[in-house]
Amino acid sequence: MIEVKRLCKEFRITKQQKGVFSYLFHNQWETKKAVDDISFGIRQGEIVGYLGPNGAGKSTTIKMLTGILAPTSGEISVNGLIPHKKRKEHARNIGVVFGQRSQLWWELPVIDSLNLLKSIYKVPQQAYQRNLELFHEVLGLGEFINQPVRQLSLGQRMRADFAASLVHSPPVLFLDEPTIGLDLIAKEKIREFITAINREEKVTVILTTHDLGDVEKLCTRTVVIDQGKIIYDGNLERMRASLGRYRTLVVKIKGNGFHFTMPNVVLTKENGPQKWLKFDKDEVSPSGIIAKLMKQYEIQDLTVEEPELEGIIKQIYQGDAEKTAEI
Numbered sequence: 055m056i057e058v059k060r061l062c063k064e065f066r067i068t069k070q071q072k073g074v075f076s077y078l079f080h081n082q083w084e085t086k087k088a089v090d091d092i093s094f095g096i097r098q099g100e101i102v103g104y105l106g107p108n109g110a111g112k113s114t115t116i117k118m119l120t121g122i123l124a125p126t127s128g129e130i131s132v133n134g135l136i137p138h139k140k141r142k143e144h145a146r147n148i149g150v151v152f153g154q155r156s157q158l159w160w161e162l163p164v165i166d167s168l169n170l171l172k173s174i175y176k177v178p179q180q181a182y183q184r185n186l187e188l189f190h191e192v193l194g195l196g197e198f199i200n201q202p203v204r205q206l207s208l209g210q211r212m213r214a215d216f217a218a219s220l221v222h223s224p225p226v227l228f229l230d231e232p233t234i235g236l237d238l239i240a241k242e243k244i245r246e247f248i249t250a251i252n253r254e255e256k257v258t259v260i261l262t263t264h265d266l267g268d269v270e271k272l273c274t275r276t277v278v279i280d281q282g283k284i285i286y287d288g289n290l291e292r293m294r295a296s297l298g299r300y301r302t303l304v305v306k307i308k309g310n311g312f313h314f315t316m317p318n319v320v321l322t323k324e325n326g327p328q329k330w331l332k333f334d335k336d337e338v339s340p341s342g343i344i345a346k347l348m349k350q351y352e353i354q355d356l357t358v359e360e361p362e363l364e365g366i367i368k369q370i371y372q373g374d375a376e377k378t379a380e381i
């Protein structure tokens with residue numbers, strides 16, 4: 055479905071001049087290699103996590119795969135097309151969802167945006183109707199389909215954006231931080247939807263995310279990029295080893311005195327009402343700990359701390375996953 059060979063993208067950027075009179079001199083340029091000789095292939099129906107720290111080259115790669123940017127060198131083929139050379143045809147093959155930006159018309163009710171996209175992509179009525187039914191079923195669009203986009207919650211807006219990106223039944227879907235800013239329940243809904251369209255429509259999904267929950271729940275394969283180069287391409291197992299078994303539940307309780315004990319759960323830090331409980335996720339679930347806590351204490355706030363992606367990437371570099379996984 056996707057073939058990338060020796061792909062490079064360079065940007066020309068101005069070099070910072072030093073000194074008070076720097077503005078008197080001509081600008082000097084330097085070349086920044088945002089994507090540096092990468093190759094990979096993605097088969098139809100795969101869900102691939104394209105991961106890396108900030109500035110690694112993820113967006114630049116996605117922009118080339120979607121045809122927004124032309125490569126400096128190398129080759130790309132998506133469903134048989136060269137994206138930047140066949141932009142119009144390519145647009146029919148892909149759907150794109152940006153967690154940070156919406157492609158919907160702000161003032162229009164969701165259904166009007168979907169109808170407009172149907173006309174733009176010339177989607178036959180029958181196929182459109184079928185898609186609307188799917189969106190109702192798995193995205194619960196019915197709740198807010200007649201509301202203007204500006205009135206939607208972030209979770210609803212994301213669900214509407216997913217529908218908009220899939221109106222024309224594209225075989226490939228690019229997702230850029232699709233769960234950013236969402237609460238746990240909204241995240242779960244989005245993840246379930248991605249799994250459903252991948253299973254039912256065989257949509258190939260390329261996902262960039264900093265949320266390791268997305269990676270664990272969705273991806274069968276991860277490609278990790280750092281400083282423009284691919285440093286890991288494989289199944290989740292090695293990533294999993296780096297993720298380790300331990301997580302920390304941070305809980306804020308009301309009242310004094312905290313004498314909580316539970317097998318496989320250790321209190322590692324306290325700051326007034328806030329407590330850090332490290333637990334072995336293979337032995338005990340966060341919901342199990344929360345249920346026990348709630349019997350004894352009034353909980354005011356809680357979060358689960360996931361390991362940082364940056365740390366995991368470092369571990370992959372070092373090839374030393376097991377040792378560091380034990381914290």
Ligand SMILES: Nc1ncnc2c1ncn2[C@@H]1O[C@H](COP(=O)(O)OP(=O)(O)OP(=O)(O)O)[C@@H](O)[C@H]1O
Pocket residue numbers: 065066067086087088106107108109110111112113114115
């Ligand atoms: N239009 C541009 N002009 C100059 N440099 C750019 C441009 N776009 C990206 N870069 C540089 O290329 C490198 C890769 O950027 P890119 O946006 O692809 O990273 P990213 O992995 O998507 O990061 P993030 O997770 O922060 O979005 C960075 O050093 C960035 O500053």
